[in-house]
Amino acid sequence: MFIGIAALVLAVGAYIYKEGLRPQEILARLAGPFAFWGATGPQKTITDGSENNESIKLKQLDVVGNGTSSGIYKADLPSRRDKVDTVVVEDDEEEDPTTPTAPVKIQLSIPTFEVEASGVQTKKGKARKAPVEDDDSDEDLGIPMFPALNSAQRASKPATIPQAPSLVVPGSMGPPPLPVPKLASGPPSLAAPGLMPPPPIPMRRPAGSSAAASARNAQYARPGMSSSSSLVVPPSASSLGVPKTSSLQLPPTHSQPPPKPRQKVILTPGHSPLDWADHQKRLPFVPLRRITPSELATHGARKNETKTYWTVLEGKVYDMTPYLPYHPGGEKELLRVAGKDGTKLFNLTHPWVNWDNMLRGCEVGILVSENEMLKKEVVVDSSTNGGDEEDLESMD
Ligand code: HEM
Numbered sequence: 001m002f003i004g005i006a007a008l009v010l011a012v013g014a015y016i017y018k019e020g021l022r023p024q025e026i027l028a029r030l031a032g033p034f035a036f037w038g039a040t041g042p043q044k045t046i047t048d049g050s051e052n053n054e055s056i057k058l059k060q061l062d063v064v065g066n067g068t069s070s071g072i073y074k075a076d077l078p079s080r081r082d083k084v085d086t087v088v089v090e091d092d093e094e095e096d097p098t099t100p101t102a103p104v105k106i107q108l109s110i111p112t113f114e115v116e117a118s119g120v121q122t123k124k125g126k127a128r129k130a131p132v133e134d135d136d137s138d139e140d141l142g143i144p145m146f147p148a149l150n151s152a153q154r155a156s157k158p159a160t161i162p163q164a165p166s167l168v169v170p171g172s173m174g175p176p177p178l179p180v181p182k183l184a185s186g187p188p189s190l191a192a193p194g195l196m197p198p199p200p201i202p203m204r205r206p207a208g209s210s211a212a213a214s215a216r217n218a219q220y221a222r223p224g225m226s227s228s229s230s231l232v233v234p235p236s237a238s239s240l241g242v243p244k245t246s247s248l249q250l251p252p253t254h255s256q257p258p259p260k261p262r263q264k265v266i267l268t269p270g271h272s273p274l275d276w277a278d279h280q281k282r283l284p285f286v287p288l289r290r291i292t293p294s295e296l297a298t299h300g301a302r303k304n305e306t307k308t309y310w311t312v313l314e315g316k317v318y319d320m321t322p323y324l325p326y327h328p329g330g331e332k333e334l335l336r337v338a339g340k341d342g343t344k345l346f347n348l349t350h351p352w353v354n355w356d357n358m359l360r361g362c363e364v365g366i367l368v369s370e371n372e373m374l375k376k377e378v379v380v381d382s383s384t385n386g387g388d389e390e391d392l393e394s395m396d
Pocket of ligand 1: 261262264320327328333337345346349353359
C-alpha cells in the first residue's frame with residue numbers, strides 16, 4: 001500500500017516535472033474534470049493549432065451578442081506554451097453559417113488574463129479557427145507587460161520614451177537636456193535662459209524728457225561711439241539740480257555765442273586786399289591835426305557835404321573814403337561807423353584785423369574834445385609862434 005502510494009507520488013512528480021507545470025496548472029488539471037459543475041453554457045474545447053494539437057477546455061462565462069459561440073470563455077491550459085497562434089474552437093452545437101461572427105474572448109486560467117480573439121470564423125460548420133492575439137509574455141507571465149515606471153529598463157531607454165517630465169523616474173538619470181542653439185553674434189537674450197538676465201529693454205523716451213534722462217542713458221554709451229554720443233544731449237547745470245549761483249556750476253557748454261554766418265561781399269575786380277596795400281602806398285600825405293567830434297560828425301553817412309567819410313579807431317581819425325571799395329564786408333557795413341567812433345563795432349566784428357597797419361595812409365588827425373580844442377586855441381593865441389605841430393607830437 002505504502003509502496004503503491006509512493007510510486008503514485010513519484011509518477012505524478014515525474015509528470016509534473018516533465019510537463020513543467022506550475023502549481024496553478026496542477027490545480028487546474030485536478031479541477032478540470034469537475035469544471036462542468038459550474039458551467040453556465042455549452043462546453044467548448046479549443047486547440048492551439050500546433051502539431052500536437054493539444055485541446056483546451058473552455059468554460060463559457062458570459063455570452064456576447066446573439067451568437068451562441070460568442071462570449072467569454074475560461075480556458076484551462078493543459079501545459080505551458082510559448083505561443084498560441086491559432087485557437088480552433090470546436091462547438092458542440094450546430095450554428096447557422098450565415099450568423100455574423102462575434103469576437104470570442106477567452107479567459108485563461110493560467111495565468112489569469114484575457115485573450116481576445118476577434119474575427120472568429122466557422123470551420124466546416126462546427127469548428128472555428130480564430131487568430132488569437134500573440135502572447136509573447138507567456139514565458140514570463142510574472143513580469144508586467146510593460147516596464148514598470150521605476151524599472152531600470154525604462155530608465156536605460158530614454159530615447160524611446162517621450163521627453164515628458166512626468167515619465168522621468170525620480171532618482172534616476174534622465175535624458176540629457178536638449179542642446180540650445182546659440183548664435184555666435186547674437187544678443188545675450190538668445191543664449192540659454194537662466195545663464196544671465198536679458199539686457200534692459202530700451203524704453204522710448206517721451207517727448208520733452210529732461211536732459212537728466214539723457215545723461216543717465218549716456219552712461220551706456222561706449223566712449224568713442226560717435227553715433228550714440230552725438231545724439232546724447234549734455235546735461236546742463238539746472239537739469240542736474242545745481243543752482244546757477246553755486247560755485248559748483250558746470251562751465252557753459254558754449255563759451256561764446258555761435259558765430260554768425262560770413263557776410264563777405266564780392267569785391268569788384270582790382271579791389272582785393274593786395275590791391276589795397278598797393279593803393280595805400282600811393283595816397284597823398286595829409287598833415288595830422290586835432291579834430292573835434294563836431295567836425296567828425298560832418299563826415300558821417302548822412303547829411304555829408306564833404307563826401308568824405310571819417311571814423312575814429314583808438315583815438316585816431318581815419319578818412320576811410322578810399323578804402324570803401326576794398327572793404328571785404330562791403331561799403332554799407334563800413335559806413336555804419338562813419339562820422340563817429342567805430343572802435344567798439346570794429347572789435348566786435350573782426351578784432352583780428354590790424355586796422356592800424358591797413359589804414360596808415362588814411363590817418364588825418366587825432367580826436368580831441370571841444371574843451372581841449374578851446375584850451376589849445378587859447379594857448380596858441382597867447383604864444384607868439386604857432387606851436388600846433390609840437391602839441392600834436394606831445395599828444396602822440
Ligand atoms: C574802418 C576800418 C575797417 C577795416 C580796415 C576793415 C577791414 C576788414 C577786413 C580786412 C576784413 C576781412 C577780414 C577777414 O577776411 O578775416 C573785413 C571784413 C569785414 N568787415 Fe571790416 N573793416 C573795417 C571796419 C568795419 C566796420 C566798422 C564794420 C561793420 C560795422 C565792418 C564789417 C565787416 C564785415 C561784416 C566783414 C566780413 C567778415 C567776414 O564775414 O569775414 N568792418 N573788414
